[in-house]
Amino acid sequence: MEPLKTLSRWPLLRQFRDGDPLGLGQAAQSERSRNLKPRIDEADHTARSICPFCAVGCAQLVYVKDGEVTQIEGDPASPISRGRLCPKGAASKNMHDGPLREYKVKYRRPYGTSWEELSLDDAMDMIADRIIEARAADWDEQNRRTMSIANLGGATLDNEENYLIKKLCTGLGIVQVENQARI
Amino acid sequence: MNSDCIVIMGSNMAENHPVGFQWVMEARERGAEVIHVDPRFTRTSAMATKFAGIRAGTDIAFLGGIVNYILEHGRWFDEYVKSYTNAPVIIDDKYVDAEDADGLFSGWDPEKKKYSNETWQYMGMEAKASAGQPPKGEQSGHGGHGGGLSHGEPPEEDETLQHPNCVFQILKRHYKRYTPEFVSETCGCSVEDFLYVAEKLCENSGRERTSAFAYAVGWTQHTFGVQMIRAACVIQLLLGNIGRPGGGIMALRGHASIQGSTDIPTLYNILPGYLQMKHTDDAKNLKEYIEENTAPGGWWAKLDTYIVSLLKAWWGPFATEANDYCFDYLPRIDDDNSNYWTVQQMLQGRVKGYIVAGENPAVGSSNGRVNRLALSKLDWLVVRDLVEIETAAFWYDSPEVETGELSPEQIGTEVFFMPASTHVEKDGSFTNTQRLLQWHFKAVEPKEDCRSELWFYYHLGKKIREKLKESQEDRDKPILELQWHYPTSGQIEEPSAEAVIAEISGRDATGQALAAYKLLRADGTTSCGCWIYCGVYAEDENKAARKKPHWEQNYTALEWAWAWPANRRLLYNRASADPDGKPWSERKKLVWWDDEQKKWTGTDTPDFEEEKPPDYVPDDDAEGPDAIRGDHPFIMQADGRGWLFVPQGLQDGPMPTYYEPHESPFDNPLYAQRANPARQVSTVDEDPYNPVANEPGADEYPFVMTTYRLTEHHTAGGMTRFTPYLSELQPAMFVEVHPELARERGLTHGEWATIVTARSAIEARVLVTDRMRPVKVDGRVTHQVGLPYHWGSRGLTTGGSANDLLHLALDPNVHIMETKGLTCDIQPGRRPKGAALAEFVTSKRDRALRARETAPRVEPGSERST
């Protein structure tokens, strides 16, 4: 009876028999596609997030399994985006774990011709020293400021981050603090 | 989106804010008119009900034409204009209009190249910032400080709008020459197209209907960008479209938190909540600062409570009444310490250290060469990003290294590249383009050395404080006394973003969170890191993190996230009701006065004092919000009115007037003064300008050029050119030209072309398309060249940086550069390589500049220099 069984799996037959005359629904399914499950089904947890690109502020759902992001999708609950994302928002995961993402501090000494390794803690120490030195060498007492240090960036960062930047720079007398709003 | 007509100008919303554009599409489905006015036919134009093509940079001529159309045909919303705007106010009789002085308003100082606004004042009132003093009402980006008017009697008014010097009549005279024919000849659009737009706007405004404008950097990035937006304000106020559902002027901003980084500014000239920084030559103590910056009426009258609460948030117990709440700890700024100023200082070796976090100036800033040369003059540079962007690699990978102008062996800059965290690796909030603070929760831990900016700046501050802790130096007191304690968690000791937003939101003396900015005090008993954000963290709840689905609430969705101020979704919404407090119409009701309950109510949070009746009239000596009448909705302005004419706060005139872009192939059809006299021009040799208009040498750069973005890439490309999917979708830099221009210059679709200005030359693939329309201006056909600006030398897709072609002439109010209208030349073929590139750019420029020397033009307002 094998040939009959094979015949009964013939898609053309199935699409009429199973009420899918256009062959676009279940008739087109194979054993494999029937058993496929969205990877979000296996997520350990889902974080509610916001797209990091433009200022429309579409909401995202970030699916996580074993400490890794498995998928980022639009969040239907948002009154702004109602679940939609544009190509950039939809590629957020690809940005997050793309092949060119850097994970290590890199250091280039003056007149150096290549990058060198440096530990994060040493880098932090060195940057703190550079700031202290530059400030001390060029302090404008009357205006309580130093013009030898500047900070750029903010529009891609969180409000809380912008706040710490402005607060720290003001405390250090760094006034040249700017971001993309000027650009 | 409740608009009946939406005018999109200076924006390609469909491609750059695609998900926001769904609301425009829905409005269109409901029958709304959607109009796109732009130099380029884009997907936004394709989806619009009407497209009007104009020459890049001529928007003020177009908008001024609409103002004239409204005034000539009696189409303004009379009751709204009389009650809610400053149309009836009489202006100082010494005021002289640009129309009567060949393009210069009264108060121009040709030596300083600056205006004094003394003569732009309301009759009988004094200017607060008198001549010679630094600009005070300076705005930053969008939004910003409203009105600083001086104390005094209420202004003289003429309710009939007939007085020759009332704002209404001044406006009428000022825009008289902006006829449909003038618009057509200047912008290069047809008279019919212009009239269609003007008529549709008028038809769709009034009691029953409202129209909205949407713009983006196509308006801001000009030497008169602020005035372009002002021109739309004038139209919207005349038509009664501000503060009403479906009305307004929407800024479509490009970065996730560019609004937030203006509210809590990483900007030189303001403190959180648009409080002014201290200037070098004023305000020696807190009292003077408060006096100088406080407005007599409106919410700016409470400025003392905002600044004292901010100082308490920063210096805590060290800030006491006796020491002026540490006010003296604030560093002072000069008139201009903005980004391009800093870059020019850097180029001259005056800046030693630079921290760049999430920005890529080597590609994203105007005149890339100036930016990269400036980086080579630093002692040290810290770049924090997800990938190794061009700014981090400038010392071995840049056009200057290619030409041999720079080499790693000669560059003394020490570079630290610090890998950053993505949004899914940290908690925090972004403020979107509608002022909505939306929280994103951390999903995963950052790997290896990747850290958030919150981590970086917090631990950097900690290290610096630790190293300085024994210091007795006076300069170290502000940093040692700074309140710098945030709880941390996890192995990497990530500071708590929630603790930071709670500090931003504010507390009383007992540490209890404050619900609203009205509760802030000037006596040191409250602290608040940003007064406009006060209340975002209240009742033990982080309201930015509210995620109640839209289907469980009404369309204002007040329980999704939190909008500043006080969760108001539509600013100045008192204007959605008539002077008596009744909705203008059933169809357009939003907020109204409930006579029974004696308070304002409606579907949005009223942006007005809840219990102030519509017929409230203040006493003569009333101050602050009490000085605002019950029928004046613009509560941030000192006089509660919408300003058609701006007496304070602008550097380049009280009303928008037409100027040519800094570089354009044409003369100003209105005035001998060709370009904005108050525009800022750079002072460095590395930033030469193309000859313009009919100057000899201008024919070396005969075409109009404009830059723009694509859906698949984001600004300078750091987040997209390094991302495989997006690089595959938009794999190459290109230049858009019209078929006629392609024929004229021998350009072939898909082949290479070289685009050149006095600054640089880049190459791009040619895209021949009639989306890029030639314009007929002044009887002359001129071609426009369009360039996306995302590319650079690194990432998965590489290409020439359009910003290398740009110059550093800036808007005088906000110091933003002109990227949207300049001149260039285009030639077939790839650009010369190596040293030959510099040679190619220089020889063409020398030819042009030598020619100009034979007959340089001098404008009344300023002598242009190269």
Ligand code: SF4
């Ligand atoms: S998904 Fe697209 S439209 Fe939405 S915020 Fe992100 S970049 Fe903007």
